[in-house]
Amino acid sequence: MRQTEDWIRYADFYRKSPYSIFPQEHRDSPGRLNFHMITVEQGDHEFVDPSVPETVVALPLSASPNNTWAWDMGYGWRNDAAAPGRMLVLPADNTSRWRVTGSRRLLLLTIPSSTVRRILGPAAPDQLTETFLPLSQSTWEDSFMPPLMTRLWEGTARGHATDRLLVDGALTTLVAHLLQLAGALDRPMKYISLPNWRLKRIFEYVEAHLHQEIDIAALAEVAGLSVRHFARAFREEVGETPHRWLMAQRTERAMTLLRADQLPLAEIATACGFSSQSHFSKVFRQVTGDTPTRWSHVMKGN
Incomplete structure (x- = not known):
C-alpha cells in the first residue's frame, strides 16, 4: 500500500489499497455537486487511511454481534461498537489508523473540501478539519442522517434529471446538518471578493x-x-x-x-x-x- 502517495480521492485509495479485498460498489454524483459513495462489506482488518482533501461520512448499515472498531486520528486511540446507525466522520486532510473486528456493511460518503466550500459559500469554516473533529471523537446517532444518506445513495443509481436535482439538494442539506451537529457557531459574514x-x-x-x-x-x-x-x-x-x-x-x-x-x-x-x-x-x-x-x-x- 502506497502510504506516502498524495491521494486526491478516497475512493481511488479504497480501490487500490488492502481495502480492495472487501466487496464494494462505487457511485459518483450525477449532479452538479461533486461527491462519491461506496458500499463495502468489511471484515477484520488493521489499516491506515491517508490524508485526503475530502470529508468522509461512515454509516454502518449492518454489523455482526460483538463487532467493534477502534481508530486513531492523531489524538489517541478510541473505540466503540459498530452498531447500525451509529455514525462517524473522518475529517479532511487527516491520516487515520483503524482496527476492526467482526464483519459489517458500511455506506461511505466522501465530500471534497471544494464541494463543502461551494455549498456553504461565505459560511464555510476556515478550517474544515477542525470543524468536523467533534464528529470523529466517538460514534453518534442522528435520526435525520441515515435516511438522507440512503436516499442519496439511491439517487446516484439512475441519473435522471430529477435525480440530479435531488442529490444536489440532499447533499446541501446533509452538509449543513453536519455543520450543525459539529457545533459550529454562527459567525458574522466575512467580506469576500468571490461571493x-x-x-x-x-x-x-x-x-x-x-x-x-x-x-x-x-x-x-x-x-x-x-x-x-x-x-x-x-x-x-x-x-x-x-x-x-x-x-x-x-x-x-x-x-x-x-x-x-x-x-x-x-x-x-x-x-x-x-x-x-x-x-x-x-x-x-x-x-x-x-x-x-x-x-x-x-x-x-x-
Missing part, C-alpha cells in the same frame, strides 16, 4: 467551455477581478488553486465519458480540453492513481 454569484458565473463558464483551453486570465476576467486578486480569492473560497480545480473538473468529465464507453481516449481528451492524449493520461493518473484505461476497466468490474 456565490461570482463563483456561479465561473462554474457555469467552465462547464460550457471545458472542451477548450481555459487559463487563469480568462477565469479572472469572468470574475471581474485582476489575475492576482482572483487567484488568491479563489483559493481562499474553494480551497484549492484555480489550475488544480480546473484539472479536477476536466478529469470528472473524462470519468463520465469513460463510463459511457462510447469514445476513444483521444476524443475524450479533446472533449475535456486536455492538450493531448498524453496530457490527459498524465493528469488523470495524478488525480486517480490510475491510467484512464485501467480506471475504466476497474469501473466496469464494479
Whole structure:
C-alpha cells in the first residue's frame, strides 16, 4: 500500500489499497455537486487511511454481534461498537489508523473540501478539519442522517434529471446538518471578493467551455477581478488553486465519458480540453492513481 502517495480521492485509495479485498460498489454524483459513495462489506482488518482533501461520512448499515472498531486520528486511540446507525466522520486532510473486528456493511460518503466550500459559500469554516473533529471523537446517532444518506445513495443509481436535482439538494442539506451537529457557531459574514454569484458565473463558464483551453486570465476576467486578486480569492473560497480545480473538473468529465464507453481516449481528451492524449493520461493518473484505461476497466468490474 502506497502510504506516502498524495491521494486526491478516497475512493481511488479504497480501490487500490488492502481495502480492495472487501466487496464494494462505487457511485459518483450525477449532479452538479461533486461527491462519491461506496458500499463495502468489511471484515477484520488493521489499516491506515491517508490524508485526503475530502470529508468522509461512515454509516454502518449492518454489523455482526460483538463487532467493534477502534481508530486513531492523531489524538489517541478510541473505540466503540459498530452498531447500525451509529455514525462517524473522518475529517479532511487527516491520516487515520483503524482496527476492526467482526464483519459489517458500511455506506461511505466522501465530500471534497471544494464541494463543502461551494455549498456553504461565505459560511464555510476556515478550517474544515477542525470543524468536523467533534464528529470523529466517538460514534453518534442522528435520526435525520441515515435516511438522507440512503436516499442519496439511491439517487446516484439512475441519473435522471430529477435525480440530479435531488442529490444536489440532499447533499446541501446533509452538509449543513453536519455543520450543525459539529457545533459550529454562527459567525458574522466575512467580506469576500468571490461571493456565490461570482463563483456561479465561473462554474457555469467552465462547464460550457471545458472542451477548450481555459487559463487563469480568462477565469479572472469572468470574475471581474485582476489575475492576482482572483487567484488568491479563489483559493481562499474553494480551497484549492484555480489550475488544480480546473484539472479536477476536466478529469470528472473524462470519468463520465469513460463510463459511457462510447469514445476513444483521444476524443475524450479533446472533449475535456486536455492538450493531448498524453496530457490527459498524465493528469488523470495524478488525480486517480490510475491510467484512464485501467480506471475504466476497474469501473466496469464494479
